Amino acid sequence: MDSALPGPAYSATARTTPTRHADRARYDEDTVHAVLDAEFVCHLGFVAEGAPVVLPTLYARVDRRLYLHGSTGSRPMRTVDGRRVCVTVTITDGIVLARAALHHSVNYRSVVVHGTAHRVTDPAERALALDAVVDQVVRGRSADCRPAGAKEHAMTAVLRVELDEVSAKVRTGDVADDPEDVELPHWAGVIPVRRTLGTPVPDAALPSGTPLPGYLAHLA
Amino acid sequence: MDSALPGPAYSATARTTPTRHADRARYDEDTVHAVLDAEFVCHLGFVAEGAPVVLPTLYARVDRRLYLHGSTGSRPMRTVDGRRVCVTVTITDGIVLARAALHHSVNYRSVVVHGTAHRVTDPAERALALDAVVDQVVRGRSADCRPAGAKEHAMTAVLRVELDEVSAKVRTGDVADDPEDVELPHWAGVIPVRRTLGTPVPDAALPSGTPLPGYLAHLA
Secondary structure, eight states: OGGSOOOOOOOOOOOTTTTOOOGGGGOBBHHHHHHTOSSSEEEEEEEEETEEEEEEEEEEEEEEEEEEEEEEEHHHHHHHHSEEEEEEEEEEOOOOOOOSSGGGGEEEEEEEEEEEEEEEOOOOHHHHHHHHHHHSSSSSSGGBBBOOOHHHHHHHEEEEEOOOEEEEEEEOOOOOOGGGGTTSSOEEHHHEEEEEEOOOOOTSSOTTOOOOGGGGGOOO | GGGGGGBBBOOOOOTTSSSOOOOGGEEEEEHHHHHHHHHHEEEEEETTEEEEEEEEEEEEEETTEEEEEEESSHHHHHHHHTTTEEEEEEEEEEEOOBGGGGGGGEEEEEEEEEEEEEEOOOOOHHHHHHHHHHHSSSTGGGGGOOOOOOOHHHHHHEEESSSSSEEEEOOSSSOOGGGGTTTTTOEEEEEEEEHHHHHEEEEEETTOOOOGGGGGGGGO
């Protein structure tokens, strides 16, 4: 069947080939992009004065690129232009309680991106990236807010990281106890974990009775 | 009032002093430990061949220490003993939709730990750390599973990172639009975000009718 043909994929490298649990590694675009599209906070890693630094950062995926943004005064934005970065996105899906302590695990989906960060200076690309970061958090929102003005643009740094050396790692499914442990008298199973969005709380200055916009209506 | 006396706190360093949003930084043990105790997946950063690597990893906090564990064959466990690491824990609490694109934000709590990782070899400390990692995920679980045997211990590396150079960063509250934007016709407010645990799904091999243990009863 055509639908079973493999789609485009990222190439594995030494760094993106796990030293264990190789069965959990994924390189196909569908899996990698789905993980990246399901979150909006990444962990940006860089090296400062020889030591690693990991900071939570908002991001967006556009095709085979990531955009990150932050204040021009913030540490990562001042540090990483032209430098190696590692961008990691992790989603926790479940807690796996095995009978054996060592088989306790977590169901998760993660993507690790190795690359180089470049400051984006082209106005059109900056505008696209800033819209994408807003839409990554809430789809449709960028068309319903005031775009950045010139002064705000000057305060905002945008970084681009090409998706090239990329891998996903996915654990799904059940407890994996050793056969000789299955009779042990401990409860075993999986606790589902998910992120939920609550009812939107309007800003105090919003005129009372202002309806939720369509892109938030499902949260009412 | 005695209750208003400041409790113990971590000392700020150049690296843990933010270059902006200094009002969001926290160093008191209560805040730092509360964030660390509310999660079980951290992002471990280290430097490999000059480049940063960030990997999601299970951890536990015990007093002023973090313990991380993993297979002795995994990349971080083989790489980081005696080396500088950065361990970051982030919890997303809300999506802040401002009228201005640039004031979109996220309510979050994060902790960044700068330190050196050390392999734990003392059997008593290893046992304590492995129990702590299980209990970090589900309180009370370590007493209700089979502890690791000698062969499993040999397959498992435990790392200790002292909590010393540590800071939390916390954003809470409302939209922070500029006064001149408040009349703009865009919905503004905060969408609460939280993690929820679902009903535990028993392992297929568990005898039917096995009750949930007490430490999971609140999830029934």
